[in-house]
Amino acid sequence: MAEQLSLESATTAPADHGYNEDSIRSLDWREHIRLRPGMYIGKLGDGSSPDDGIYILVKEVIDNSIDEHMMGYGRTIEVKITEQRVTVRDYGRGIPLGKVVDVVSKINTGGKYDSKVFQKSVGLNGVGTKAVNALSTNFVVQSVRDGMMKSAEFQNGKLISDPKPIKTSQRNGTMMAFEPDPSIFRNFRFIPDFLESQFWNYAYLNAGLTINFNGQKYHSENGLRDLLERKTDPEAIRYPVIHLKGTDIEMALTHGNDYGEEYYSFVNGQYTTQGGTHLAAFREGIVKTVREHYGKEYDATDIRASIVGAIAIRVQEPVFESQTKTKLGSIVMEPEGALTVRNFVVDFVKEHLDNYLHKNPDTKEALKKRIEQSERERKDMAGVKKLANQRAKKASLHNRKLRDCRFHFDEGKAPEKEALTTLFITEGDSASGSITKSRNVELEAVFSLRGKPLNCFGMKKKIVYENEELNLLQHALNIEEGLEGLRYNRVVIATDADVDGMHIRLLLLTFFLQFFPDLVRNGHVYILETPLFRVRNKKQTIYCYDEKEKQAAIKKLGRNPEITRFKGLGEISPDEFGKFIGDNIRLEPVILQSDRSIQKLLTYYMGKNTPARQEFIIDNLRMEKDLVTSDTLPASETIVPAAEAELV
Structure with a gap:
């Protein structure tokens, strides 16, 4: 029996697949x-998001x-x-000339480990x-120190040129130049x-510093005050x-009229x-200070509603939660542990904000009115909100509008995947059907609209709860109480490239900017670009996104290729759609310029037909003949030349 067991064990033991000393690799x-x-740099991306890898590369160099x-x-x-x-x-x-090569090619090498030299620097990990x-x-x-210059050149991290130092008349300093690897990015x-926003932040935080970017100067004398004045x-x-x-x-800090917190x-x-x-301490400190100053237990959401704030601190050896340094962890500011970042920030806000309100009665009264207005709006909306949430909860059990995915941005269960979790917002069943069949079910969800959504410009937030479609979209995104619970990192508007599709884009952007502007400000909203043409012969198929690409494809494929014009997303088969929303997806980020007022923007585009908009249309209206001949289209798709009015 023992022999039998031994034999069975021997025959069922897993193979080691050649696992030995040669399997271990450094x-x-x-x-x-x-x-x-x-x-090292977070997600890679293609530059369509402000936290994509290429911007992190720029940041890492400029941080030094x-x-x-x-x-x-x-x-x-x-x-x-x-x-x-x-x-x-x-x-x-x-850089000290003898260490020029080391500081860019040896891990854990740098001057920032010497706290006497760099007391409160950004990076400490080398x-x-x-x-x-x-x-x-x-x-x-390239480094210049005291009349001598030392340079070195690398390819994919490998040193290819290391000449000896030479004399120079250049000013002291460091130059770094690089080209991101297109096989990785x-x-x-x-x-x-995105670059402009990054450089302005550097300027605001470093009074007196000037950044010259491609001939444009970025400079600030008043720090965070300049930042908020530019953002509001x-x-x-x-x-x-x-x-x-x-x-x-x-x-x-200040308060405006937009919804949300910024x-x-x-x-x-x-x-x-x-x-x-x-930041958590900053928000906490504001609430505590306001309650104590006015002697009223205002709701925290009423105090922070429509707030625009900025906080900057400097600490020794900061602890970030990732290499990209986008979130500060809990740290102690003094060795004996008596002072944490939270205590430091809360105490400062309570003392100095309270003093400011005592010294500025006009500001004190204006802040009180803003808080009480938010309180009235919240209570006025409470009844409608409760009914709408109950309706949405029932609808979510059989919500045909949302085809959900497995992973979500707010769950943190799949760190490598959550950064790309996407919600496609489509128009009609045909378009949503194609995307649904071709999507990645783990990472991509689809929300289908029924026709054109409501133009909610100028309306109160309670319309979001009264309108079933907008309420369901809000619940799908999970942004009712802010972005903390956002379920999808990318919200992609996928509409046809025609007049109706453009109008739906505007209506959705109006909804987001009116009630959830932080979704746009934080770079979560995109427009999906889909091909307008398919050019193919028996050997190759090329998808083209504009007329220029189409002409290049025709030239490449030779004589008489088959050309198909996609008039809507529903005409693109699921198999083809899978090629456009996978690794080669083309997304156009919706960027809210920092010096543009949301309300002025929405009033201009979505409000009544103002004289300014009429004047713009008249000034930019031109007549031109759209000549398309049979040289560029097969006979079945030749378009008769027609005069048409076009906005340019």
Whole structure:
């Protein structure tokens, strides 16, 4: 019996598949970064989102120059960005010449480990520029110190040129230039609006610093006050921006008329897009201060409704929750543990905001009126909200509008996947049917509209609960109480590329901007680009997104290719749709420019036919003949030339 058991064990034991000493492999720093780039720069992306990898690369290089400025060296940073190449030049002390190669190619090498030199810098892990180097097809570093210049050049992190130092007349400082690897950042592009926002933040947080970006200067003298004044409409805010500064802390706040809360938080000059301990303490401190100052237990949501605020702190050795440093963790500011970031921020807000309100009675009264207005609106909406939520709960059990996915952005169960969790908002059943059949069911959900949604411009938020479709969309996104529970990182409007489709886009954008502007501000809303033409022969099929691409495809495929014009999303088969919403998806981000007022924007486009809009239409109306001949279309699709009015 024992022999039988031994025999069975031997025959059923799993094979070791050659697992031995040769199976154990060590990767060098360059190989590991290129194999697992997400560990170092977060998600890769193609540049259509402000937190995509190419912007993190830019940030990692500029952060070093910012740290030099913070230490009192260099007041100007030159940045030049073309389609593929980024060049950053500062006028700080320059990297010590003997360590130029090491600081960009050896992990855990840098001057920031010496706290005497860099007291409160952004990065302390010695990884940033090494990641940029490893993820670039070409990387050049150059340092100038006291009349001598040392440079080095790399390809994909490998050193290819290391000449000896030479004499120079250039000013001290460091230059780094790189080209992101297109095999890693596929189809990437830099969007100027995202870069502009990034550079303005650097300027606001470093008074006196000037950033020259492609000939444009970014400079601020008043810090966070300038930030809020640029982000708000002076005619819409309830009171002048409150600007308070202390040792290692600065804050600014005001109240407007938009729904939601809008915050900008920073640690050691780093824009923490996901907030963290300091932002939570800022919000808590405002609520506590207001309640104690007015002697009333106002609801926290009423106090923070329509608020626009900014908080910046500087601490030694900050602890972030990821390499990209977008969220501050819980840290102690003093060795003995007596002072945490939360205590530090809450105490500062309570003392200085309370003093400010005592000294400025007009602001005190305006703030009180804004809070009480929010309270009235909330109570007025309570009954409608309760009924609507009950109706939505019943509808969600059999909600044919939403075809959900497995993973969601707010769950945090699949870290690598959640960053790409997407909701497609489509018009009609035919379009939603094609997307539903071709989507990735783990990551992509579909919400189907019934015709055109309501134009909710100028309406109160209670219309969201009274309108069944808008209420169901709100619940699908889970944004009723703010973005903390947002279920999809990307909200993609997928409509036909015709007049009706454009109108639906505008109506949905009006809904988001009117009631959930933070969804747009935080870069979650996109427009799906789908091909207009399919050009093919017996050997190859090319999908084209505009007339220029179509002509290039015709030229490539040769004589008489078959050309199909897609008039709507419903005409694209599920098999074809899968190619457009997968790895090669083309998304156009909806960017709200920081100097544009939401209400002015919506009034212009969605309000009554104002004289300004009439004048714009008249000035930009032109007649032209749209000549399309049989040279570019098969006989069955030849379009008769026609004169048509076009807005340009």
